Amino acid sequence: MRCFTLLKGGKRLISVLFILLILMPLSAGAGAEPPDVVRKFNASLLEAMKKADELGYRGRYKLLDPVIRDSFDLSFMAGQSAGRYWRTLDDPRKSQLVETFTDWTVATYAARFDGYSGEKFEIASVSTPRDGIATVVSKLIKSDNGEIVFYYLLKKSGNSWRIIDIQISGVSQLALTRAQFSDVLKTKGVDGLVAMLKGKIEEYSRGEKK
Helix, strand or coil: CCHHCCCHHHHHHHHHHHHHHHHHHHCCCCCCCHHHHHHHHHHHHHHHCHHHHHHHHHHHHHHHHHHHHHCCCCHHHHHHHHHCCCCHHHHHHHHHHHHHHHHHHHHHHHHHHHEEEEEEEEEEEEECEEECCCEEEEEECCCCEEEEEEEEEEEEEEEEEEEEEECCEEEEHHHHHHHHHHHHHHHHHHHHHHHHHHHHHHHHHCCCCC
C-alpha cells in the first residue's frame, strides 16, 4: 500500500492498475487460463530467440527451464511417452525418468530456438474445454509473413492448466516422442532411454542439433 501513497492523482493510479492487469496474464501460476499459459511460454521463447547470442545455450536453458516446468505437465508427458512401460517402473525410476525427460525437453527448446529474424507469436483461437482438454491455437509469424501454426493441448493439473501436447501440421509431438521412446525401451529398457536422453542433452550443450 505504501507505494500507492506516493502516486499523486487518480489518473496515475488507474494507469498503474491498468499496466498490472496487462502483465498479470504472463504469470502462468494457479488460476491462469489456457491462453495465459501459452502466452507466457511464447514470450519466453521469443526472449530466448532475441537474446540468443547474448545468452548462449546455457543462458537460454536457464531462462526457459522454470517456464517450461511451470507451463508443461512433464510428469504426464513422460508417462505417456513411456507408454505401457511406465506401469512397470517403481517410483524412484519414474522420478528419474521424469527429471531426465524434463532436462531433455528444456535442452531441446534451448538448442533449437537459437536465433531471431523478426518473428512474433500470436494467439489465433482458444477452444472451450472438451473432455477436460482445452486447445489453444498459436501462430509463429515469420518476417516474410509465413506462418507456423501450433495447436497446444492443455489439461488441468490441480488448479493449473498445463500443456500436454503440441500438434504441428496435424502431427502430435507427444505421439512422435512415444514412438521414439518405445523403440528404445523395447531394446534397451529404461536405463537405455535415460542414457539416450542424457546423450542428447550433452549434444545440445556442445551445439550439436539433431
